[in-house]
Amino acid sequence: MISTETLHAGSAFTVRVAVRDGRNAVVEFLRDDLQQTERAKVMTLLEYVAEHGPPLNEEKFRHEGSGVYALKTSTVRLYGFFDGRKQIVLTHGFKKHARGGKKVQAREREHAERIRSLLLAERASGGMR
Numbered sequence: 001m002i003s004t005e006t007l008h009a010g011s012a013f014t015v016r017v018a019v020r021d022g023r024n025a026v027v028e029f030l031r032d033d034l035q036q037t038e039r040a041k042v043m044t045l046l047e048y049v050a051e052h053g054p055p056l057n058e059e060k061f062r063h064e065g066s067g068v069y070a071l072k073t074s075t076v077r078l079y080g081f082f083d084g085r086k087q088i089v090l091t092h093g094f095k096k097h098a099r100g101g102k103k104v105q106a107r108e109r110e111h112a113e114r115i116r117s118l119l120l121a122e123r124a125s126g127g128m129r
Helices: 025-032 036-052 101-124
Strands: 002-009 014-020 061-065 068-072 076-082 087-095
Touching: 002 036, 002 101, 014 025, 014 036, 014 101, 025 036, 025 087, 036 068, 036 076, 036 087, 061 101, 068 101, 076 101, 087 101
Parallel strands: 014 087
Antiparallel strands: 002 014, 061 068, 068 076, 076 087
16 A cells, blocks of 8 residues: 655645555655765755745756656755645655666666556555545
8 A cells, every 4th residue: 555644844845755555765764874964954955845846956856757856965865756736755765876877766766656656556546545
């Protein structure tokens, strides 16, 4: 089962996270995989999105293809997609490494695409509130 939960609601946007089988990959990533300074940068970016909408700067927010977007800091990527006009649903995050490049980006984008497809299919079947 897949659903969404609100991570941060602001005046311009609501930032939601995908929850799959009771597991919230974004919150787990933020809590367990990031150091305090990295987490602070990501939270600042998420607060900005909630209050002002996605940044116009491609170094902070970029369309990765197939309706998937990346919110970016210098070392962290959060993948997600728009859900309506004023919501973005984050699917997961990862730390950018010096090695990895295009293959890692493609794999992470594909993972976000799968989560998006599952969420939309569940909604279509009436399984989600």
